[in-house]
Amino acid sequence: MNAETQRSRVDRLLDRIERIGNKLPEPFILFAILLGLLAVVSTVMAMLGVTAQVPGQAEPVVIRGAFTPEGVEFLFTTLADNFVEFPPLKNVVTILLAVGLAERTGLLTAFIRWAFGSAPPWLLPYAVGVIGVSANVMSDAAFVVIPPLAALVFSAAGRHPVAGLLGGFAAVGAGYSTSVIVTSLDALFAGITSGIAESMPDPGTPVNPASNLYFNAVSAVLLGVLAGVIIARVVEPAMERAGVSRVEVDDEETDAGEAGKSRQGEVTTVELTRVERRGLVLAGLTVLLATAGVLALALIPGSPLQNDTGGFLPESPLLDSIVTLAFLLFFLPALVYGIVVGAIRRSADIPALMARAIRDLAGFLVLAFILGQFIALFDWSRIGTWVAVVGADGLQAIGLTGFPAIVAFMLLASLLNLFIISGSSLWTLMAGVFVPLFLLLGFEPGFIQAAFRVGDAATQVMTPLNPYMIVLLTFVRRYEPHAGIGTVMARMVPFVVPFWLTWAAVLAVFYFAGVPIGPGMDARLP
Template identity: 35%
Template sequence: MGSQERHTRKSLLMRSLDGIEKVGNKLPDPVMLFALLSLLVMVVSAILSSIGLSVADPTKPGETLTVMNLLSKEGLQYVFENAVKNFTNFAPLGTVLVTMLGIGVAERSGLITAALRGLVTSVPRQLITASLVFGGVMSSMASDAGYVVLTPLGAVLFAGMGRHPLAGLAAAFAGVSGGFSANLFLTSLDPMLGELTRMAVEPFNAEYAASLNVAGNYYFMAVSVFLITIVGTFVTDKIVEPRLGTYKGEEVGELQYLTKEEKKGLWGALVSLIVTCGLLSLLVLPSWGPLRGDGDIVSSPFFMHLVPILLIMFLVPGVVYGKMTKSIHNSKDVSRMFGDTMSSMGSYIVLAFFAGQFVAYFTQTNLGKILAIKGAELLQGSGITGIPLILIFILICGFINLFIGSASAKWAIMAPVFVPIMMQFGYTPEFTQLVYRIADSTTNIISPLLPYFAVIIAFAQKYDKKIGIGTLISTMIPYSIAFSIAWVIMLFLWMFAGIDIGPGTGVYMK
């Protein structure tokens, strides 16, 4: 009977996963999704405008908000006259491209890959699991490099130590994907999400929007690195690896340790980073610093405009490493890496065009404001506030993440709706963004529609030919549950302690 029950449970799990995969596969890709959403906004604006929908404007007593019809003569003029402007004014576009220039050189010179390999191959045996998870979390500095570098490396490393390679793969995958939002440094995700948050706030409070800091979640996310590392290590050693049992396969792969040239390059890159940080600090720490500004340091031009700083901090070590390892010979190689990086961003640029139209239409029609006000009224009427409200928001974000893999694509859709709603309840936009990042990261590792999910399965099939979506998700579910519980507990403790979540951000309530 017990065996039959286990078989039934497995069948139910597989049917559920098949259902998620089937529904998700029917969704258009993010580019077409934003194109369709833009058309939907136009149609909805025409319908709601025709019935005369309006609400009282809470920011301007005595005035009402009405819906602008984008299918009217005036609306269609707006659509065509502002198509280019909506694209070029899509704030994350420039932010992401500029940041990726520096990250691209660091990645293509070999610096990022060597740093990850060096991390996990130079620590004591008893810390190898922790180093894998930690390296995975930190790999988000190089965007998606951790998926293709660290995940297979984790499997090879565990196999070479006589441990189950799939446990090593799972530990690395949990760190890379489950801890994607956390890092000890600012990554391209911070300005990307920060700009989308600013755009969601601007129609309601332009002054507040102008003061938003892209490092608004930094304190919380830096501490989260250690939380995810500890939890991921525990789940790997106590739950996942014992469940997998003893590995009896033959495929173990070959572990590549750092060469002398790579080690020399890494030391050179580290020294150059320290020198660069020292020189950059002169822009803000001294009283005469040109980027210090007139107020406190955290609200200075330096911290309010960190994108060029991130570019420099990745570019300089990347070039130094490349010169020392001969992957960069002259300025032409650096220019080629810049070009290759921008070539790889082609799909993002296309996405930005359609996402820019959607965000602009949503703002111009006042649908964002009206939906936020109506949504806040509905939630207020339900009596749901405080912790239950935050938990509901986390569940909504996590559910949507099962069907849309891109963190920026989801936030471009959700920020205009949820940031204003949460503002109505007194939660800062930075806090709402923080909650979204937690929900997004913790469900990445169980989403069959994650872009790299198929890649992870391919890596795993080197060690188990029969492994499929259900096997991988069942392996990763303990991480997802543990990360969610631990991160939510940490979030509420942080709230109750009243600790700032980022520089110049303050605590969670306005």
């Protein structure tokens, strides 16, 4: 009875969150509204003569208003530039051209099938955890590919398929912001961070897509193993106790949704064909050869990829080439794999497959337009600088500085993540305020970006505003026809708190040990 009462309380809480979340508009409309509010607030502040005194500057920063003569000129003359120069746009589009080719030739799915299928039954939960956490290399496609594939290999190994399904989704979502390699998400976040930091008098160390690499790699391994423990020790026993079916239930009343069916239907077998195995081997050799080539080019004396001192840190052409290297890491093996398996039969197939990736990117491009306007006006109005100065003074006044301030920032990001699922949207909103603020408190912008990752990812697997929760519910209903969204969210809760605490602990270790979180990126300003 007590357990039933607790479950009822959880359901009421989730229902309340859902009702509140449903009142928020779509990200495009949300930022359009925020853009309008920013224009009004900046104008009022400009009329009131609001200024901010940045430490180290002789002259105070004067707030500029959007509806003043110079503001109107800015809005009318920079619309296209604000969109085209939106910091993440060029990096994300470039990388996703190659990732799209790797996805559409079947390389990414084949690699995951090989990784899952080669694991013994006892290791499967940990394989699902590690691969799921690192699967954001596939972007949102990971939410659709990983869970049903995990259910398939669990079932084939005699384990509970729903445990694999839930664990795969949780690993992908709760660990979405981390990976053992640089991904397009790193380029996206770095573009937003650097675009805002560069507007400050002291922007700190330049942020690039590899600035969080060390922190991400350690976090990905630990969170992947933790996900495996939770799947094996918590979720799977719970499925057994609840009597959840191990086989798909044929229920005519179950409305699984045709979109969900077609997506799951793409994953039909774990075993690789002979051609697929040959393609993976040659793709792997291609990666090794390309890596060797880049290393040889970078390490030869006088290499154009070295800086003026013959090194690579803190800045060098090699670090500035992360987008190019990420592009090649996916494009070259995808090209080889596609030719081997027959996905690429003629030269025209290559641009055609890449074009499909751009079509899938249409939603991001539309969102980038309004995000570009918001960031540009936010920077131009100088409100971010004012908020940073006032906020830094406030935190110092109450004594909330150092790592406690970082913890408070991560908690706020986790709360907002329940309502704003898009990481780029949320980081755009928060970075404009907190990157300048923490710069004034002595933190590197790359470290603040790493702290945001902790708060941004962990809670998104338990909010009804995550559109992929509906896809997961579609898969779950094949085993539990009468399962609801609250049921799915409740089963995500065991992942959220352990993930958050572990991830925050990793960040704390990097901070207090003084270990760089990425190449040339420390926690504190020098």
